[in-house]
């Protein structure tokens with residue numbers, strides 16, 4: 001809040017200042033208006049309109065099938081809900097890897113059509129031309145290294161990445177490259193905590209971890225996982241802050257029972 005009572009928007013500069021001040025950054029995913037409004041009003045620093053929407057909203061096994069149009073639809077809903085937090089949108093698989101011109105076109109569509117504040121894309125040196133081109137158009141870019149779900153068919157498994165020295169060195173090199181080209185932050189997914197610490201200490205931009213340990217500059221989780229809406233996914237890094245699967249399941253059963261027994265509606269719940 002500002003001194004005049006206005007809500008002050010979190011920006012990429014705010015995140016940078018938080019890193020410098022040693023204040024940890026809180027980030028969650030969001031895909032729809034109602035949930036994004038609750039998270040923004042709760043004081044979340046940043047929301048990621050993640051391509052994990054492909055899993056948790058659409059029921060796909062991977063993040064690969066989601067389209068640019070679908071990402072823009074989710075991003076528009078989140079943007080309409082939020083007054084304070086920074087909103088970052090994932091560029092979907094196949095929309096930026098091919099050539100940098102296409103990447104720029106994708107990023108511009110996301111920014112123009114959704115009103116979000118930044119984009120995220122997966123990879124290091126292999127996508128650096130796309131990163132550079134998007135940045136030259138004034139669009140803030142967040143990187144994503146470590147386990148990059150859009151490459152799951154290359155990895156073959158969702159296990160911890162960069163446990164071996166060569167992969168860890170490459171990851172550090174890619175983080176430095178993304179910083180040097182002007183990315184404002186990087187997500188590190190499912191890597192050893194000590195590597196997360198090393199990267200966060202080496203680069204000046206904020207490092208947001210998901211399964212990257214406690215020494216990085218902030219944390220992100222998939223909202224459906226941390227709220228316990230999903231109940232079939234339990235990686236070590238996940239802490240569940242609620243068990244909404246059970247709450248919703250019970251509420252639905254209570255409602256069904258009341259309808260069947262003619263307990264709902266009662267005399268006061270009708271006109």
Ligand code: KIV
Nearest residue numbers: 029050051052187220
């Ligand atoms: O799409 C997503 O939810 C993400 C997070 C795992 C960081 O990229």
